[in-house]
Amino acid sequence: xxxxxxxxxxxxxxxxxxxxxxxxxxxxxxxxxxxxxxxxxxxxxxxxxxxxxxxxxxxxxxxxxxxxxxxxxxxxxxxxxxxxxxxxxxxxxxxxxxxxxxxxxxxxxxxxxxxxxxxxxxxxxxxxxxxxxxxxxxxxxxxxxxxxxxxxxxxxxxxxxxxxxxxxxxxxxxxxxxxxxxxxxxxxxxxxxxxxxxxxxxxxxxxxxxxxxxxxxxxxxxxxxxxxxxxxxxxxxxxxxxxxxxxxxxxxxxxxxxxxxxxxxxxxxxxxxxxxxxxxxxxxxxxxxxxxxxxxxxxxxxxxxxxxxxxxxxxxxxxxxxxxxxxxxxxxxxxxxxxxxxxxxxxxxxxxxxxxxxxxxxxxxxxxxxxxxxxxxxxxxxxxxxxxxxxxxxxxxxxxxxxxxxxxxxxxxxxxxxxxxxxxxxxxxxxxxxxxxxxxxxxxxxxxxxxxxxxxxxxxxxxxxxxxxxxxxxxxxxxxxxxxxxxxxxxxxxxxxxxxxxxxxxxxxxxxxxxxxxxxxxxxxxxxxxxxxxxxxxxxxxxxxxxxxxxxxxxxxxxxxxxxxxxxxxxxxxxxxxxxxxxxxxxxxxxxxxxxxxxxxxxxxxxx
Amino acid sequence: xxxxxxxxxxxxxxxxxxxxxxxxxxxxxxxxxxxxxxxxxxxxxxxxxxxxxxxxxxxxxxxxxxxxxxxxxxxxxxxxxxxxxxxxxxxxxxxxxxxxxxxxxxxxxxxxxxxxxxxxxxxxxxxxxxxxxxxxxxxxxxxxxxxxxxxxxxxxxxxxxxxxxxxxxxxxxxxxxxxxxxxxxxxxxxxxxxxxxxxxxxxxxxxxxxxxxxxxxxxxxxxxxxxxxxxxxxxxxxxxxxxxxxxxxxxxxxxxxxxxxxxxxxxxxxxxxxxxxxxxxxxxxxxxxxxxxx
Numbered sequence: 001x002x003x004x005x006x007x008x009x010x011x012x013x014x015x016x017x018x019x020x021x022x023x024x025x026x027x028x029x030x031x032x033x034x035x036x037x038x039x040x041x042x043x044x045x046x047x048x049x050x051x052x053x054x055x056x057x058x059x060x061x062x063x064x065x066x067x068x069x070x071x072x073x074x075x076x077x078x079x080x081x082x083x084x085x086x087x088x089x090x091x092x093x094x095x096x097x098x099x100x101x102x103x104x105x106x107x108x109x110x111x112x113x114x115x116x117x118x119x120x121x122x123x124x125x126x127x128x129x130x131x132x133x134x135x136x137x138x139x140x141x142x143x144x145x146x147x148x149x150x151x152x153x154x155x156x157x158x159x160x161x162x163x164x165x166x167x168x169x170x171x172x173x174x175x176x177x178x179x180x181x182x183x184x185x186x187x188x189x190x191x192x193x194x195x196x197x198x199x200x201x202x203x204x205x206x207x208x209x210x211x212x213x214x215x216x217x218x219x220x221x222x223x224x225x226x227x228x229x230x231x232x233x234x235x236x237x238x239x240x241x242x243x244x245x246x247x248x249x250x251x252x253x254x255x256x257x258x259x260x261x262x263x264x265x266x267x268x269x270x271x272x273x274x275x276x277x278x279x280x281x282x283x284x285x286x287x288x289x290x291x292x293x294x295x296x297x298x299x300x301x302x303x304x305x306x307x308x309x310x311x312x313x314x315x316x317x318x319x320x321x322x323x324x325x326x327x328x329x330x331x332x333x334x335x336x337x338x339x340x341x342x343x344x345x346x347x348x349x350x351x352x353x354x355x356x357x358x359x360x361x362x363x364x365x366x367x368x369x370x371x372x373x374x375x376x377x378x379x380x381x382x383x384x385x386x387x388x389x390x391x392x393x394x395x396x397x398x399x400x401x402x403x404x405x406x407x408x409x410x411x412x413x414x415x416x417x418x419x420x421x422x423x424x425x426x427x428x429x430x431x432x433x434x435x436x437x438x439x440x441x442x443x444x445x446x447x448x449x450x451x452x453x454x455x456x457x458x459x460x461x462x463x464x465x466x467x468x469x470x471x472x473x474x475x476x477x478x479x480x481x482x483x484x485x486x487x488x489x490x491x492x493x494x495x496x497x498x499x500x501x502x503x504x505x506x507x508x509x510x511x512x513x514x515x516x517x518x519x520x521x522x523x524x525x526x527x528x529x530x531x532x533x534x535x536x537x538x539x540x541x542x543x544x545x546x547x548x549x550x551x552x553x554x555x556x557x558x559x560x561x562x563x564x565x566x567x568x569x570x571x572x573x574x575x576x577x578x579x580x581x582x583x584x585x586x587x588x589x590x591x592x593x594x595x596x597x598x599x600x601x602x603x604x605x606x607x608x
Numbered sequence: 609x610x611x612x613x614x615x616x617x618x619x620x621x622x623x624x625x626x627x628x629x630x631x632x633x634x635x636x637x638x639x640x641x642x643x644x645x646x647x648x649x650x651x652x653x654x655x656x657x658x659x660x661x662x663x664x665x666x667x668x669x670x671x672x673x674x675x676x677x678x679x680x681x682x683x684x685x686x687x688x689x690x691x692x693x694x695x696x697x698x699x700x701x702x703x704x705x706x707x708x709x710x711x712x713x714x715x716x717x718x719x720x721x722x723x724x725x726x727x728x729x730x731x732x733x734x735x736x737x738x739x740x741x742x743x744x745x746x747x748x749x750x751x752x753x754x755x756x757x758x759x760x761x762x763x764x765x766x767x768x769x770x771x772x773x774x775x776x777x778x779x780x781x782x783x784x785x786x787x788x789x790x791x792x793x794x795x796x797x798x799x800x801x802x803x804x805x806x807x808x809x810x811x812x813x814x815x816x817x818x819x820x821x822x823x824x825x826x827x828x829x830x831x832x833x834x835x836x837x838x839x840x841x842x843x844x845x846x847x848x849x850x851x852x853x854x855x856x857x858x859x860x861x862x863x864x865x866x867x868x869x870x871x872x873x874x875x876x877x878x879x880x881x882x883x884x885x886x887x888x889x890x891x892x893x894x895x896x897x898x899x900x901x902x
Contacts (some may be wrong), residue, residue, distance in 0.1 A: 031841075032831040035695030035821065036791040039857045040833050040842050043850050056829055601826075 002079045006579065010073035020066055024059050058598055065591040072584035077126075077577045088128040089145070089184050091175050092117050095191035096134045096159060097166035098499070098550040102192070102214055102300040109214040110161040113190035116211060120188055121152050126577045131178065132156065135171035135191070136529070137164040137500030147577075163303050163516075163530045164500030165547040166191070169199030172208070176200070179207050186563070192553070195561055210561040217554025219247045220254050220272065220297050221304035223546055227291065228409065231484040232317040232336050240282040240309065242293050246272035247552045255296040258282050260311060261289040288313045290494070290533065290542070303531060304551045308542040310494040315356075319483060320372070322346050323361035328377070328462065332359075335476055356487040361462055373455040373486040375479075377462040378422050386447070386458030387425040392438045395421035395461075397445060397474075399435040403503065405493065406433050406448050406457065406485035407478065416474040421445060422460035429456065434478070436460065446482065455486045494540040495526070498547070502527045505536070512536045517543070611710055611885050613717045613749075619889070620722040620902045621715070623684060623783050625810045632683030633723045644678025651677050685742065685782030686719040686726045687809070688712050689774065690756070693733040693765035694836040695791050699827050702818030702881040708787045709756045710885050711814060715785055716752045720745070722902065727778070728755050731770045731788075733763020733837065739778075764837035767792055771800025781808035790815045794864040801872045811874035812898055815865060819882040822858070825851060 005011075034040065055063070094117055100110040107115075121130055130152045132142040143155045168191060179185040187207060189198075192214040195205050224243035229235070246252045252272050258265040263286050270278055285291075288311045295305040317339035321329040329343035344352040346363050349370070358372045364383035379386035397416040400407050407413070413434065423443040426432050430449020435442050448457040459482065461475065497503050505524040512519035516530030528534070528543035535541070545551075627636040640648040642658060653662060653673035666674040690712050696705040712728070719726045720743065728740040740755050767788065775784075784804045790797055790813070797813070804811045820827040830845045844850060862878065869876035875896055879888045893899040 028830045028845075030828075030831045031834045032828045033698045033700075033836045034833045035698050035789055035818075035836060037833060037835040037838070037840050037842050038791070038793060039854065039861060040844060042857055043844065043853045045843050058829075 004077050004079060004577075006075035006077055006581075008074060010070065010075065013070045013073055016066060016070070017063065020059075020062060024055070058595065061591060061595040061598060065588055065595055068584050068588035068591060072581045072588065075579060075581045076584075077579045079577050087184070088124060088186060089131075089182055090120060090124060090128065091131045091133065091178055091185055091187045092120060093133045093135055093168070093171045093175050093187065093189040093191075094142075094156075094159065095136075095166060095168065095189075095193070096161045097136045098161065098163045098303050098545055098547070099166065099192055099214075099301065099553050100161040101163075101303055102216060102219065102553045104214050104216055104300070108161070109192045110159075112213045113192075113211070114156055114159065116213070117188070117190055118153055118156050121149055121156065124149055126579060132159075133171050133174060134159060135166065135168050136162045137167050139167075139171035139174050141174070162499070163528075163543075163545050165545075165550050166193060167199070168193060168197075172198055172200045172204075176204055176207065192555060194555070205561070206565045207563055208561075209563050212555065212559060212561075214553065215555050216300045217248050217552075218300045219304070219551055219553050220252055220295055220299050221245055221247065221301070221551035222293055222295060222307040222544075223277070223304070223548060223551060225291075225293055225307040225309050225544065225546075226409075227309045227311055229312050229314060231314075231480045232339060233314055235288040235311060235314050236284055238285055238288075238311055238314075240285070240291060240293075240311070242280040242282065242307070243277060244270060244272065244280060244295065245277040245548075245551065246275060247554060248299075249274045249554070252297070252299075256280055256293065257296060258291065258293045260285055260287050260291050263287060265291070285311050287311070290540075301551065301553055304545050304547075306531070307544045307546070308531075308533060309496060309544075310540075310542060312488075312493055315487075316340060317480075317483065318356040318487070320344060320352055320355035320358045321361060322349055322352075322358060322363060322365070324363075325361070328359065328361050331476070332479075336480065357483055359483075369452065369454075371454065374457075375482060375486055376456075376458045378460060379424075379458055385427070385451070385456065387427055388458075388460065389423045389425060389443070392421055392423050392440070392443070393419065395436045395438045395443075395445070397434055398437040398442060400446075401431070401433050404431075404433045404448065406446070406482050408481070410477060410481050412474055413478060416478065418445075418461045418475075420461070424458055424460045427451075427458075430458075433457075446478070448482070448485070457482050457486060494542050496542050496544070497526060497528050499528045499531055499543050499545045500547075506539075509539070510537055517541065611714055611889075613714060615886065616714055616718050616889060617721060618901055619718050619894075619899045621684070621686065621719055621724065621783060622897055622900045623810050625781065625808060627680060627808075628683040628685050628725070628782060629780060630683040631681060634682055634684045636680040636682055639680045640677030641680045642675070642677065644681060646679040647676055648679040649677040650674045684719075684722075684724040685780060686715070686724050687774075687778065687782055687784040688716060688726060688728045689771070689784060689786045689788075690728065690730050690759060691765060691767065691786070691788030692730050692759050692761050694762050695765075695789055696816075697761040698836050699818050699820035701827075702820050704789055704816050704818050704881055705759065705761050707879065707881050707885060708789075708814075708816045709759060711816070711879065711888070712785075712787050713749075713753055713756050714885065714889055716743070716756075717749055718899065720749055720752075725782075726752065728752060729774055730755075730759050731765055731767070731774075733761070733765045735763075735766070735770070737770055737774055739774075766796070768796040768799030768803075772803040775800075775803040775807045775809075779807050782810075783812065784809045785812045785814060787814045787816060789817060789821075790865055791821070794861065794868050797865065798868040798872060801868065801874050805872055805874070811869075811872070813865070813869050813874055813876045815862075815876065815878040817878060817880050819880055822880060824854060 102109050127147055129145045129147050131145045132155055134140045134142050143152055175187045179187055188209040190211045194212055195210045223245045227240045229238035254270050256268045265285055266282050268280055291309045291311050293307050317336045319341050321343045329341050333339055333341040349365055358370055358374050360376045362378045364379050364385055376386045379388050381388045395418045397413045400413055421436055424447055426444050426447055429451040430447045432444040433448045434446035436445030445460045502525045505519050505526040509519055509524035517528050517534045519526045519536055531543050531545050533542055653675045657675045661675045663674050663676055716726050726743045730738045743752055801811050825846055833842045833844055866876050875898055877892055877896055
């Protein structure tokens with residue numbers, strides 16, 4: 001057993017003893033008014049020498065009180081050897097997902113869980129270790145094993161719930177791994193999910209104290225928001241579809257409001273049956289810009305009452321077609337009203353005026369490329385930009401990257417069949433967007449990316465002639481969608497993401513770590529942890545929570561599932577530290593009462 | 609705790625001397641007068657006596673002219689002399705002046721209730737004694753209370769000289785009640801008492817003493833004692849020996865005050881500030897024969 005000081009610097013407070021002595025000496029010289037001296041003058045006068053120090057009982061009590069306080073400040077402790085079985089290692093898994101923001105009686109679910117976690121930490125004895133893991137869409141070790149309980153309490157206090165979905169399995173795997181490595185570890189999980197939703201086998205949860213918090217199902221949410229803006233059409237042709245769901249078991253009324261920028265687009269009053277959803281179609285927007293849809297409702301969870309999207313600015317098609325024939329230009333001009341389509345022979349390309357996009361029909365001109373974004377249709381073999389292998393027959397689209405903005409929102413591409421197609425190779429500057437296939441195998445049909453600072457796409461097909469049948473429509477839609485992506489400036493369109501879902505940030509995105517949003521890795525991946533509007537460089541990122549599992553906050557049952565298997569005792573011994581500070585403070589309090597009592601005895605009683 | 613004056617309604621001041629000039633309710637036996645109600649004695653007729661008071665039976669029986677003499681019924685003037693020097697304000701927590709004011713008001717209530725006349729004199733520290741007019745009706749009690757409430761302590765008081773001056777200026781006999789802390793040489797007190805007694809007044813010395821004066825250890829353990837009236841200082845450490853010496857001197861002083869009262873025919877009573885004023889009025893003063901039931 002050894003004695004130590006946790007805060008030796010507190011000994012500096014011993015200087016206050018000197019202050020007490022000085023005050024005491026000063027008190028000896030204080031003037032005491034009396035009615036008359038005629039009696040006192042016959043009492044021998046005492047020389048009040050400042051250097052002579054005669055402490056009385058009151059001073060002695062004050063000195064001991066001060067010393068007790070100083071002793072408490074330096075935090076003395078006794079370190080005693082203890083068998084490891086007596087020590088506790090507590091690993092707290094705290095759910096910080098969006099549903100933990102739901103209001104309950106006494107606070108949010110997160111506040112209730114945190115309060116419970118703090119109580120668990122407060123029950124630990126000196127020497128017990130604690131570890132904190134926050135669980136949302138991924139596990140995050142908030143505090144590694146430590147015996148500093150004050151630090152653990154501080155970390156818990158600083159924690160806040162995120163706007164992301166829940167993935168408890170990762171945090172539980174981490175906790176159970178710790179438990180396997182150190183069998184004396186106790187795992188406590190505080191969440192609003194029941195154990196069966198943990199993603200971990202029930203048998204493994206036998207080691208876990210599961211504490212489920214929350215019951216309320218009072219929630220309405222915007223579970224989807226999509227904008228349909230036809231390429232190269234006026235913004236007034238755009239529509240937005242909002243999906244509103246009532247997760248409560250009672251009918252709810254709610255007012256939905258849509259705003260574009262600061263301008264109100266629409267207000268709708270909705271009546272939603274229990275557990276029902278209702279789509280709301282919004283048409284004829286007043287302007288382009290940031291679209292915000294919100295529900296005016298006082299429900300338990302607020303984070304899913306607002307969603308954001310973008311109504312993109314639309315410009316007429318302005319394209320330069322480099323082709324030996326008129327067919328492609330004519331087809332494009334006829335399919336998009338108000339478009340500006342010019343055709344130029346390949347050999348006269350240098351004389352052509354600039355356009356927003358240049359389409360090369362079965363040709364790749366030699367020499368340095370033009371500055372405009374370029375689309376190469378059915379490029380010839382052995383060209384330096386779109387490496388083509390060979391021409392194949394009877395091809396069809398079998399897959400496409402739905403997240404790529406060049407084909408974003410397109411449907412029905414599986415209906416696209418091609419009599420002839422060029423089998424492309426994925427170039428180093430881009431990625432495969434649409435995958436085609438023949439009986440002999442699959443091949444990239446559309447590749448897109450950035451090359452020399454401009455957007456480039458290669459499509460292994462072309463429009464053989466004028467649009468004569470509905471069979472050509474999917475190809476035309478693919479062509480127009482690709483053209484729209486090409487003509488928009490890089491970073492011009494807002495990036496729509498869902499919280500907790502990592503997405504590629506695009507080439508060239510710089511590393512970014514802000515509150516609620518992170519961009520990191522190679523290739524850069526973007527992850528939003530909170531809903532809202534972010535600016536990452538020149539790019540606008542709109543983050544929404546569209547997660548049915550998070551919004552469906554109602555829970556049945558609830559309660560606690562204590563661990564059925566308790567940790568085994570550890571084989572090694574350790575030391576436990578017993579702090580004496582609180583006892584010293586208690587002694588100081590008792591001395592204060594004693595000192596007050598002694599002082600009171602000196603005071604005259606009140607006049608009756 | 610404030611005193612309920614109604615509790616004192618049945619009390620009256622008991623005096624044997626100090627007969628006033630004006631007719632009143634007080635009977636002063638031993639000084640028979642030619643007119644009155646209660647027969648006290650007979651006297652030989654002298655020319656000028658009222659013939660209506662001749663006792664014709666005595667004339668027939670003794671063949672001598674005897675006239676009836678009656679018990680004197682006069683007014684009693686109660687002089688309430690309140691010490692308002694600076695010493696009445698210390699020790700501050702004892703509130704000596706407040707106790708003195710309360711005591712004076714209670715006695716004024718008792719006197720006015722018995723149809724006695726009351727004059728309040730505030731012996732201020734600046735040497736100027738402020739004297740109220742004679743208060744005679746019970747309704748004057750509010751005025752007396754206002755006068756007493758306005759008293760503020762301060763200054764240095766020479767009690768003997770102040771009482772001499774008062775006795776000279778108010779020569780009519782009566783009951784003089786001095787309320788003071790009497791923290792001065794007993795000779796000075798005696799000088800004032802004798803001056804009052806010389807005017808045929810009965811004298812009552814009410815000594816208000818602070819609890820901190822009885823036990824100075826409650827006020828300080830060391831320090832420079834400063835006389836609030838003279839400014840003189842005296843450094844002291846209240847050692848057990850010093851405390852014992854003080855107690856001895858205080859006992860001597862209190863004994864000297866009691867002795868001078870006895871010597872000069874005055875009544876001396878002491879009230880500590882931590883004691884009950886009500887008990888003092890209802891127990892101590894009746895025990896001394898100063899107050900009694902009507």
